[in-house]
Amino acid sequence: MSAENMEYLTIALPKGKVFTKAVDLFSKIGYTAEGLSDKSRKLIIVNEEKKIRFIITKTADVPVYVEYGAADIGIIGKDVLLESAKDVYELLDLNIAKCHLMMAVPKKLKRLRLIDYANTRVATKFPHIAASFFNSRGMQMEYIKLHGSIELGPIVGLSESIVDIVETGTTLRENDLEEYAFIADATARLIANRVSFKLKFSRINQMTEELRQVINK
Secondary structure (H helix, E strand, O other), rough: OOHHHHOOOEEEEEOHHHHHHHHHHHOOOOOOOOOOOOOOOEEEEEEOOOOOEEEEEEEHHHHHHHHOOOOOOOEHHHHHHHHOOOOEEEEEOOOOOOOEEEEEHHHHHOOOHHHHHOOOEEEOHHHHHHHHHHHHOOOOEEEEEEOOOOOOHHHHHOOOOEEEOOOHHHHHHHHHHEEEEEEEOOEEEEEOHHHHHOOOOOHHHHHHHHHHHHOOO
16 A cells, blocks of 8 residues: 555545435544535545545445455445445444345235245346345245346236335335345445555544444434
8 A cells, every 4th residue: 555545544435315425424523525526527536634535436336446445445335235245344334325125026926935936036136135135045046137127027027026225115116016025224334445444443443433423323
């Protein structure tokens, strides 16, 4: 790690709905920078006084930047963290962007037991999470990765179920789907690069504890 990198604490933030909540949380402990906005055309925003660099990137790229040390720490949803399976430290549940991962099925075709869905097709944006969930229950499944509206899968006969992230459940209800099995909570998490955590332990640990205090108020 270069001397310049040692001087700065680099934080990766995801564009989208988590961004504003994360920035608000950081500002409460004095971690901010002029022009810090997901609308900014600048990809790196620096607070020279406090030696903080913010990287603004796509959600799925945050764990990549952190794992490879381009960022010391990052904010990312648990869903993305689980799906990416990157080698990073998970330091803190920030308790923002609350949602959860679940399996959902068509109401009218709901089967009695989870095992009754064995050897069927699952539409999902999260094939690794889905496979881990079903494998742990001894269920062989066929996974169909989609990038758009996952709810469409069972409606058009592409799959018998879906694994997706849900916040309010409105979209499920509007498409006659029903939550069938809970998989995991998916709030935003604070993550750290393993090397950075050791070399910049004092600074990262202090920031983590300050965030913890804000969250627990």
